[in-house]
Amino acid sequence: MAEIKVPFYGHQRQYLSIKEEIDSKMQEVIMSGQYVQGPMLKQFEAELAEYAGIEYAIGVGNGTDALWLTFMALGLGPGDELITNANTFFATAEAMWIAGCTAVLVDCDENTRCIDPQAIRKAITKRTKAIVPVHLYGQCAPMDEIRKIADEFGLFVIEDNAQAIDAAGDTFKIGELSDAVCTSFIIQKNLGTFGDSGALWTKHKYINDKVRKLRNHGSSQRDHHSYGFNSRLDDLHAGILSAKLKHITKWSDMRIAIAKKYDEGLKDVKGIVLPYARPGYRHVYHLYEIETVDAADRDKLLKHLVDSGIDAKTHYSIAVHQQEGFPWGKDARLVGPLTNAEKNAASCISLPMFPEMTDEEVQLTIDAVRAWKK
Ligand SMILES: Cc1ncc(COP(=O)(O)O)c(C=O)c1O
Structure with missing residues (x-):
């Protein structure tokens, strides 16, 4: 194998460029003694919500969980069809299956490679409940056209924004025209931590409340549980992401x-x-x-x-x-x-x-x- 002259990623370089900021956040978390659902997670969620210009941001275990937890919070499950593009990272469709939904795969636009609104229209049936556009490679899908279709047919819109934090459309911001935005902070994403994590943001209080419970074993009060999972964003990752978000x-x-x-x-x-x-x-x-x-x-x-x-x-x-x-x-x-x-x-x-x-x-x-x- 040839010697690598140009690497694909620069994770260590990025770390070194803001080392003091990241190290100080990690120290802060370690010395706080609170590592799971602690003050740093709260702080990062508030910073993310402010950055996104939206009411609620919720940290979860990874981007895939962000998607299926959102689907579940919306009450989507068996019998419900969710439309996305066939050319996406596998996890977009995988999250639909985890929630028990039917993944409906359609074509992308030949230039942008994002979902083709005409293809969405062709795929809508009585069972369709949501459109899940992927902002592929860092470019927004045409959310204005997608919103129009969603309004016409009464559908939810959940943005898969794993690849496009900080992107925007011509007349819209990410999150403005949808019910929720899901993202991944795995290291290789544009905003990535040293490992796995993810988040979603939403203007709907009921999605916020439901996901917060679902991510924590169905619990919002000590010793009280309903159906749920373990999908939390650790405070150490939250600290790293808080340092990086500023940049x-x-x-x-x-x-x-x-x-x-x-x-x-x-x-x-x-x-x-x-x-x-x-x-x-x-x-x-x-x-x-x-x-x-x-x-x-x-x-x-x-x-x-x-x-x-x-x-x-x-x-x-x-x-x-x-x-x-x-x-x-x-x-x-x-x-x-x-x-x-x-x-x-x-x-x-x-x-x-x-x-x-x-x-x-x-x-x-x-x-x-x-x-x-x-
Ligand atoms: C488009 C897309 N959706 C979902 C995911 C899933 O995110 P994660 O790997 O954090 O579960 C990724 C990235 O990995 C992705 O690129």
């Missing part, structure tokens, strides 16, 4: 600046398609995802990059419905064609992207893509 806008801007350099350096390369950012949207480039025009070239270009020391990857080379054995006895429905989702899976490559990338690393990556010969 998220700056880090997003750094990602956007790197994306601009990629755009400029790669714009005339034949045989690849660069990411499409919708005019007026704030795309925060969780991933800088290119595609090969010819799907047969994807693995060749990927190998060329890896052989050149560029730690490129794929997100996601197998769409949800293409996973082996799909749907494993779970309840699912495909409303095709899924042409764009399948093309995306077959031809996607993610170039290294993290805020602390140096100019030299960006240039090395550009040079390696440009040096590729079909």
